Amino acid sequence: MALPGVCMSILNARNTKNGYGTFAKPEPFLNQDYEQLKQYCLIQGVRFIDKMFPPDQRSIGGDVLKPADLSRVEWLRPAKLVPKPSFEVDGISRFDFGQGIVGNCWFLASIGSLTFQQQIFQQVVPLEQRFDEKYCGLFHFRFWRFGKWVDVVIDDKLPTINGQLIFVQSSDRTEFWPALLEKAYAKVCGSYSDMNSGTPDEALVDFTGGVHMCIELQDPPGDLWELMCRAGQSKSLMGCGTPQGDTAGNAVLPNGLVQGHAYAVTGVKQMMSNGTPVQLVRLWNPWGATEWNGAWSDESSLWQTVSPQNREMCLSKGDDGEFWMNLKDFCKFYSSLDICSLCPDFLDGNSSCHWKTAFYEGRWVAGTTAGGSMNNFDSFWTNPQYCFKIDELLSKCSTEQGEKNMLVSLMQKPDKRNRRLVQNLHIGFSVFEVTGEFKAQRGKFPAAFFRRNRPVAQSKSYKNAREVMAFFALKPGEYLIVPSTFSPNETASFILTIVSKGETHVQENSGGHGDVQHDIREPNPIKNGEEDEKKRTMFRQYSDMYEEVDAEKLQRLLNEHVLKGDMKSGGFSIDACRSMVALMDTSITGKLNDEEFVHLWNKVVGYKDVFFRSDVSQTGTLSLIELRNAITASGNTINDEILNLMALRYGASSGHITLESFISLILRFDRVNQIFRHLSNGKDMTLREPEWLYLSMYT
Template sequence: MPSPGVCMNIINARNGKNGYGTISNPVSFLNQDYQQLKQYCLSRRVRFIDETFPPDRNTIGQGLLKPSDLDRVKWLRPTKIVSDPSFIVDGVSRFDFGQGLVGNCWFLASIGALTFQDNILKQVVPPEQKFDADYSGLFHFRFWRFGKWVDVVIDDKLPTVDGRPIFVSSKEPTEFWPALLEKAYAKVCGSYADMNAGTPAEALVDFTGGVHMCINLSDPPPNLWELMFRAGQSSSLMGCGTPNGATSENTVQPNGLVKGHAYTVTGLKQVNNWQLIHVVRLWNPWGHKEWNGDWSDKSSLWQTVSQEDREECLSVGDDGEFWMSLEDFCKFYNDLDICCLCPDFLDGSSSCHWKTSIYDGRWVAGTTAGGQMTHTETFWTNPQYRIRIGKLLGECSQQQGDKNLLVSLMQMPDKRNRRLVQNFNIGFMIFEYKAETGKFPASFFSRNRPVVKTNIFLDAREVMKFVMLEPGEYLIVPSTFNPNETTSFILTILSKAETHVQ
């Protein structure tokens, strides 16, 4: 993990205000206090049943199972599924679990990335939970949700058919942390069905409170390898996805890759077979179905590298994990999601300190939702944030990095059920100014062009941009693409320079 004080301030800043909503003092989701509920159950010798997420059809959700299949579902506690259940068996690994009937490979790919960061994993999955004398059928997990950490309580009744869990399950039948973690996240989303379809970025941010960036692999930056390598070194979590096929089906292609599917980036290696080759290790959350091209498990190219590299990298087994060249990675995947706890990896300035500022805002139709800049009569009504950029902080002043400011804009949902949330197209613009007071009027924007702007307005949960700005006075204007679209947002500003925002 990065050393505290250098990079972890993004987590501290995003942890909440006045200590409330921090990882050490999370908000009780739906006002359910884990300790109080546990003491209640233990004192009365009862098993907890969660009335806010009950073991019934509504919790499974709409459209996931056929009515005939729903009739076969029985909700069983782990103690009724196996005779000796455990929360965790022999540590935690990406190979512990496999996907069930929910199309949530994006969520499982994120769990796979999470298993590489033990400190973060323990924040999300409190490890002290057990099926012991204090067992009460009650478990809890923590997620970062739109500006604060929440503690999510669940009962341990799992949907089964013929005694087997129908959603995520562990390959070790007595281990239940993956199934219970999935149930807790399903509760946050509204139902199991609400987890259907997504991108790794969403869960990666919810697991960490970090800032997400997305790289388009059809037009990757020239330093992609260095970027990925530094991201791995700085404890960032990485996931990626393949392009969708003609249908919504997850079709397995002749090359072994699955269309419209999420994967975890689990490793990077530089090997030498007469020339230096960059290879990427990926994991399919199905736990099987692997790439069969160059540098795959059975590729003859492994015979051209040193025995040391071969023994370190090669593992022939249908476990869902495989290697491929960076070139093929960019060819067959459409995007790379990086959730950074430490933005230093973006330009390699590992000794720099970053200042983090978080602001809550809201676009309201008719008053503060002016749309993007082509709406000349209303753009000025959007929320405005003045930022003064001064000299570089600390050791950054002795270095010349490429960028000194990261701006992230995240929109907040207006509904609990994830499938009902409508993301607006969002983005932001940054203007330089000399002498202005009060709210910037429409005339300012008719005279000035932005020095920085998001390339396109995306209907994504979060958009970000990493830029270099000279010392001076700037104005950040976040907006939706169209005017009169009401929703709340979180603006995160990270800077290597001394900054003042108002």
């Protein structure tokens, strides 16, 4: 049985801290360990069959083949297709393969770019894999997926019809690394069908885990050529795409380019043409055919205007899908360029200054930390916030005033394994400079800050894309980044990446509250001897012969004499009262004595007062935004992550918290904090198994 999500979150955080999820220690995808599986297969003398991505219709998906063709699919191992299969033959090249029937040109174009970077290629595709004496039908590949490296195992059963591969096909029928790599990525996406349609940046990032920059070619930066040259000289991968036509199909235009299609950028070169410098870009079509036929194409007469050396070096005639075009035509006929690199040094030409990269994982939760864009002033402040400081050292890395020194990327993480089911939200981010009175701000910046300040930088627009980014210049100072969805109350997880010159000090900014106009104070313990004696008298009317009350009697006491007419959901449930007894029971009898009961009564009355003071909308319930203020007013500090969990655990489907739910959650929060303080050293807590069971099964 799968572990609860909160437990997995803690384990993932610990694993990340211990280096798991890095390239050196990739996490086994779906908990399938390559070495253990291989050892088992070799000892047992069996061929591996992957139950997590079985060789059947589920792994193909429903949108690639017609039902009649789907029934004809036969999954065969390479040895059934050719007499002597090989993982790779005579090295790795973009010309090793061509696209099959699935619309994954974005993925294959990225592989074409990947073949130019041997070091990165071997990170993704371990080349020591062979069809030799240790062959057991098991292969593995590595991808960077949303913040961590994963190792993906597959069996080598490949889908065929009439003995022919139906997806990616190798130029040499005995070479199988392209088909196996495609199958591993299909497994990550959910199925082959889930690979239909996409953009190169997705695969480029998954191949590197590196810094990604997207350039809109309809409005390119002035230094586009210099940027592409630096990327070409560094360990970078580049891909691009043509605009979509009137239909969703890949129509071939008269100029030879394919609409709505992904290409790999395989080279950039400046050469002299009739004494004039010309900037050329080389591109590759993952179809392995169909090329540009305009200026600088294979048959263009312009090649006669360059030196014989350049012509011999660059011109390769043949319908292999690769061609040259000048930079102006490239920007005219392509819509976007994606550059992805292990090292962000390609961003500028200043090699004396190193770029630093930091990742932060967060989550928007409807009602608590999903405040929407700045169109929603009352809730925008509730979004996750990240403070950072740019010091003078960083600014010295810029050789010119206004030189760009920071790249910010916001990537949303899917909540579904199947890629085609993922519904990307419109996401973006804003950067604010922190000045004046707000420099002393502790906790979340309130709504007042955003009313008085406008962003100094931001993503160009809110896009329903996997990732949005912006590259900009900031002067030394203190800043605040706020990632958000366009609409409020949309739940999703995200990764915020900050790439900067020199050291930039970043921290998540949680806790605090917004502009609370009402007088909400921490509840003070009620120390009135006469009042307490009245409560004891009431208590004795319900207590047993040992002057104790159990959960059932406590339920009647609280509902009839404490909540009275303030109940919105029928009062405290019996389970809520059992929990209260366990939290307040100092003698472990399953009952409360009069002192424990009076202590609980006073707390409930105090929390009830906080509840109604926080209910500024006067609905008799707390919105999840009001919940944050109520928790702060109760004397507790809380970060966004815990607040999100509270909303999920105690909130109603309407997104509101009733009085009873609020009292239950705040009482538990208070008592669990006390337990930690008493059993820990203030930072960490270690429990033996019996202690953990003793504590968790009762409280």
